[in-house]
Amino acid sequence: AQSVSQHNHHVILSEAASLELGCNYSYGGTVNLFWYVQYPGQHLQLLLKYFSGDPLVKGIKGFEAEFIKSKFSFNLRKPSVQWSDTAEYFCAVTRGYSSASKIIFGSGTRLSIRP
């Protein structure tokens, strides 16, 4: 069965620090990968997604993620975080090239930014 692991439960950074949130998935076939963000009191929003092609994916608000197939990883990065990036971040995976596929989410990483 597919699963997603997010290694960091809670990350605390100062403004302008660089961010990297880890995500590993377990599935040997073709996958589609996502990062979602949930700002306090708001609904889940899609940050970025990977389907195929360039393994470095650019998303909204300066976020990017790199798909490393050999490591089954899809880590999220941002060179310089802002206080407004305080949120919970979820990595998610679904099988590629397969209809009716559900999205499996990681347990989430809470990011707190100190002003």
Add this chain to the structure above:
Amino acid sequence: KAGVTQTPRYLIKTRGQQVTLSCSPISGHRSVSWYQQTPGQGLQFLFEYFSETQRNKGNFPGRFSGRQFSNSRSEMNVSTLELGDSALYLCASSLVEANYGYTFGSGTRLTVV
């Protein structure tokens, strides 16, 4: 275009009661999925509906059920509520398949007392 709309936003129910939650997907979206979000378990997949048929189901007891109407609106029902059912219930819609990502609603916060 309007987003995914979930009603009600908040609910307080007593153990043993039943509850029905509603979700209206984005216009044109035919797939509706439901998730349960809790602090300890994260987002757990409940089920997915497409063209009024349940296509996928998670590992929840039979007390959790759902349906989808011809206009793609979906309802989720939980019978014989337990304290552990307290959670944020999220609805997500997509055009056809989950592969392309979801658009989420704001959720219904259910508290069972």
